[in-house]
Ligand SMILES: Nc1ncnc2c1ncn2[C@@H]1O[C@H](COP(=O)(O)OP(=O)(O)OP(=O)(O)O)[C@@H](O)[C@H]1O
Ligand SMILES: Nc1ncnc2c1ncn2[C@@H]1O[C@H](COP(=O)(O)OP(=O)(O)OP(=O)(O)O)[C@@H](O)[C@H]1O
Ligand SMILES: [Mg+2]
């Protein structure tokens with residue numbers, strides 16, 4: 001889950017889409033790769049009480065499962081701490097520095113069907129590690145003008161990683177977040193994105209087969225409230241727009257990836 | 261203007277507060293220190309047509325004024341390009357790498373009364389350069405739970421820079437952005453922040469005399485629309501909530517800094 005534009009709904013989507021997929025019976029692991037550790041906070045995990053976190057997984061190195069925390073049935077979180085901010089500098093000189101996470105994920109058979117990685121708002125080494133370790137990229141996008149600006153450089157980075165490091169990498173989909181669909185701006189930006197993606201069809205780009213999900217996540221204050229209770233929208237507001245939207249997105253996502 | 265949390269209104273505040281201060285007769289320079297170059301885009305500056313940008317100012321080195329673009333009377337922007345992303349790696353080994361921007365600003369008498377620097381959503385080298393070069397820090401904050409989480413590490417970073425590199429550095433103020441003041445969440449978070457800042461009074465911290473501005477910037481779609489017209493809210497929607505809020509913030513800001 002990546003987009004270098006800040007505050008577009010990356011963490012909120014990893015947490016709530018992850019919970020909705022887990023609720024549908026998939027065994028899901030959420031990886032917090034952001035030193036801000038917002039995903040870790042979202043599930044009420046106290047960073048100070050952790051013996052292991054993503055920093056140890058990347059640098060010690062420790063197996064991913066040794067840092068994993070089960071938060072709900074079928075749903076596990078691998079937490080982050082602020083130490084992760086140092087990882088970028090510490091890994092900068094390593095051989096194949098973009099592939100450290102990939103190595104970790106390959107070391108052992110992970111007991112999860114799905115792994116969702118929450119990235120920081122940058123295209124730095126942590127995000128490159130995520131892009132090198134996975135096969136599908138999800139792009140959360142707030143339908144605002146400034147958020148649209150960065151899409152080009154994000155796609156270029158995906159293409160570079162696919163060409164040089166991780167050939168199977170492709171953009172699985174784009175999901176609109178924090179939508180105020182009554183506004184002209186949102187409709188214009190969404191139309192722009194849909195058109196851009198339609199024109200890329202069949203042209204052999206890593207995003208040529210990307211799905212622009214029909215489900216748009218509406219702006220809904222309960223989605224911003226639930227992290228303060230350390231839980232997801234499915235528990236905090238099961239009948240809210242937020243829950244309906246993420247359940248509907250989970251169905252579309254599972255179909256797009258051919259799950260079950 | 262800094263906050264490592266993404267999407268909290270940093271760029272929007274630099275652009276519109278800057279314009280409101282310029283409108284009030286102050287000579288203002290806005291510096292884009294984010295490789296996403298959203299501030300540059302906000303003023304309709306085409307990054308591809310630039311001879312010089314902040315990358316050159318930091319690395320060539322070139323004087324700040326050689327890259328400056330006048331966008332309105334009293335208002336100048338020093339643009340960024342994506343190249344700035346490379347500056348972090350290129351400067352990483354330099355002696356006193358946090359003080360490159362400070363050196364540039366000291367080289368010549370700048371013809372501006374005020375300089376506002378827009379930072380990327382991180383506490384990396386570009387943000388450290390901004391914190392080392394200025395005397396006051398403004399913290400834009402969306403009154404959401406996740407946005408509150410990062411305030412601690414941001415203040416710690418300010419304290420470290422003040423202790424080791426830039427002793428006069430202090431937090432001038434906190435401004436609430438994208439406020440939905442009818443929500444319980446916003447009121448709770450704002451009360452938390454006001455209390456935290458009140459308790460720090462007189463304790464000799466760089467934020468002990470910080471003002472939590474009375475003016476809260478309300479969520480207003482026109483603020484998200486104006487960048488697509490390459491202008492600020494003062495031109496695009498002069499009678500909107502967005503314009504009123506930023507004009508009122510400019511008055512409070514000028515008073516807090518003792519301008520005029
Ligand atoms: N659909 C929504 N409706 C209302 N608020 C939302 C919604 N989605 C996210 N939020 C809130 O908006 C803010 C930004 O979302 P979030 O933190 O998930 O974005 P992000 O892309 O992960 O940010 P960062 O770039 O800092 O990692 C958070 O405070 C979150 O609680
Ligand atoms: N008061 C507001 N009302 C409505 N939309 C706003 C408001 N302030 C900012 N926005 C919009 O919200 C988004 C985030 O704001 P902005 O880009 O200024 O934040 P930022 O902190 O600079 O983000 P980044 O961390 O990516 O640099 C933008 O699309 C902007 O147009
Ligand atoms: Mg996040």
Ligand SMILES: [Mg+2]
Nearest residue numbers: 270271294298
């Ligand atoms: Mg910005």
